[in-house]
Amino acid sequence: METEKINFLKTYLSLYIDHNTVLKELENPNSDYVVLDVRNAPAQIKGDQIKGARALAAKDLAQNLDSLDQSKTYVVYDWTAGTTLGKMALMILLSNGFKAFELSSALEGWKGMHLPTEPVPA
Amino acid sequence: METEKINFLKTYLSLYIDHNTVLKELENPNSDYVVLDVRNAPAQIKGDQIKGARALAAKDLAQNLDSLDQSKTYVVYDWTAGTTLGKMALMILLSNGFKAFELSSALEGWKGMHLPTEPVPA
Amino acid sequence: METEKINFLKTYLSLYIDHNTVLKELENPNSDYVVLDVRNAPAQIKGDQIKGARALAAKDLAQNLDSLDQSKTYVVYDWTAGTTLGKMALMILLSNGFKAFELSSALEGWKGMHLPTEPVPA
Numbered sequence: 001m002e003t004e005k006i007n008f009l010k011t012y013l014s015l016y017i018d019h020n021t022v023l024k025e026l027e028n029p030n031s032d033y034v035v036l037d038v039r040n041a042p043a044q045i046k047g048d049q050i051k052g053a054r055a056l057a058a059k060d061l062a063q064n065l066d067s068l069d070q071s072k073t074y075v076v077y078d079w080t081a082g083t084t085l086g087k088m089a090l091m092i093l094l095s096n097g098f099k100a101f102e103l104s105s106a107l108e109g110w111k112g113m114h115l116p117t118e119p120v121p122a
Numbered sequence: 123m124e125t126e127k128i129n130f131l132k133t134y135l136s137l138y139i140d141h142n143t144v145l146k147e148l149e150n151p152n153s154d155y156v157v158l159d160v161r162n163a164p165a166q167i168k169g170d171q172i173k174g175a176r177a178l179a180a181k182d183l184a185q186n187l188d189s190l191d192q193s194k195t196y197v198v199y200d201w202t203a204g205t206t207l208g209k210m211a212l213m214i215l216l217s218n219g220f221k222a223f224e225l226s227s228a229l230e231g232w233k234g235m236h237l238p239t240e241p242v243p244a
Numbered sequence: 245m246e247t248e249k250i251n252f253l254k255t256y257l258s259l260y261i262d263h264n265t266v267l268k269e270l271e272n273p274n275s276d277y278v279v280l281d282v283r284n285a286p287a288q289i290k291g292d293q294i295k296g297a298r299a300l301a302a303k304d305l306a307q308n309l310d311s312l313d314q315s316k317t318y319v320v321y322d323w324t325a326g327t328t329l330g331k332m333a334l335m336i337l338l339s340n341g342f343k344a345f346e347l348s349s350a351l352e353g354w355k356g357m358h359l360p361t362e363p364v365p366a
Contacts, residue, residue: 002338008255009335011130016328081326082203084138084226091131094124104328133252204325206260206348213253216246 017101139223261345
C-alpha cells in the first residue's frame with residue numbers, strides 16, 4: 001500500500017509547478033515558460049491576472065492549440081486549486097504533446113503571496 | 123511519464139461533474155440527477171444548500187443506501203473542494219453500484235457563481 | 245472504469261486523516277501521533293498553529309529526517325488543502341519509511357471548525 005501511495009503522490013506532484021519556479025522564469029527574458037490564464041470568465045470579471053500571463057480560456061483551448069508553440073512549457077492556472085479547470089486544460093495540453101504544468105495553489109495562492117499581477121488587458 | 127500523467131488526470135476528472143451540467147439537469151423536470159448535500163453538519167450550521175438538493179450526511183450514507191435509487195445519478199457536494207468528505211461519499215456510492223459524481227468546486231464554487239440556493243429545510 | 249475510479253479514490257483517501265481522529269490523538273497523553281506544521285513561512289507570518297504541533301518546514305524536511313522517530317505517526321498540514329506542500333512533505337515521509345498522513349482540509353479547515361490552536365512559539 002505504501003508503494004501505491006508514493007506512486008500516486010509522485011504522479012500527482014509531477015503535474016504541478018510551484019510559484020517560486022514560475023516567478024524565476026517570468027523574470028528571465030529568455031525563458032521558455034508561458035503562463036496561461038485558463039479562467040472561463042470575461043475580462044471584467046477576471047480583474048487581475050498573473051503579470052505577463054496570456055489569456056486562453058479552458059473552454060477555447062482545444063480549438064486554439066495551433067496558436068501554441070511546442071517548444072514552450074505552459075503553466076496553466078484557474079481562480080483556485082479547488083476547481084477542475086486547470087486539470088482539464090492540463091490534460092488537453094499533455095494529450096497534444098505540449099510540456100505543461102498546473103500552477104500550485106492557483107491564482108489565489110499567487111495573490112496570497114503578493115506576487116506580481118497586472119490588470120487583465122481589455 | 124506523460125501517459126501516466128494523462129491517465130491520472132483522466133481518472134481524476136472522471137470523478138467530477140461541472141456546475142453547468144448540474145444546473146441544466148436541475149432545470150429539467152425529467153432529470154435522473156439527484157444532488158446530495160453530504161455535509162456533516164446540523165441544519166442551522168449549514169444555512170443554505172443547492173436548490174433542490176437532498177441532505178444525506180456522508181457519515182450516514184453507508185447506512186442509508188437503500189433509500190437511494192439505482193436508476194438515478196447522484197451528485198455529491200461538501201462545503202469546499204478542499205475537504206475529503208465528497209470523495210468519501212463518492213467512494214461509498216460507486217462501490218455500491220450507484221452512478222455518482224462529485225460537484226466540481228463544491229458549494230463554495232456554486233455560491234461564488236451565484237447559482238440557485240435555498241435555505242436548508244428545518 | 246468504475247473500478248479504476250474506486251481504486252483512485254481509495255488511494256487518494258488513504259493519504260488523509262480527518263480532524264476528529266487527530267483531535268482525539270492530541271487529547272491522548274500516550275498518543276503516537278505527532279502533528280507537523282510544514283508551512284514554509286517565518287513564525288510571524290504563520291501566526292497560529294494547531295495546538296501541540298511541531299514546526300518543520302517542508303523545505304527543511306528532507307534534511308531533518310533524523311530528528312523524527314520511526315515509531316510515531318506524523319500528520320502534516322499546510323495553510324490550505326489547495327497547496328501541494330502537504331503532499332510533498334507526505335511523499336518525503338512515506339518514501340523514508342515513516343507512517344504519515346496529511347490533515348484533511350489543512351489548517352484552514354481546522355480553524356473553520358474552531359478546533360484548538362495556539363500562537364506559533366517565537
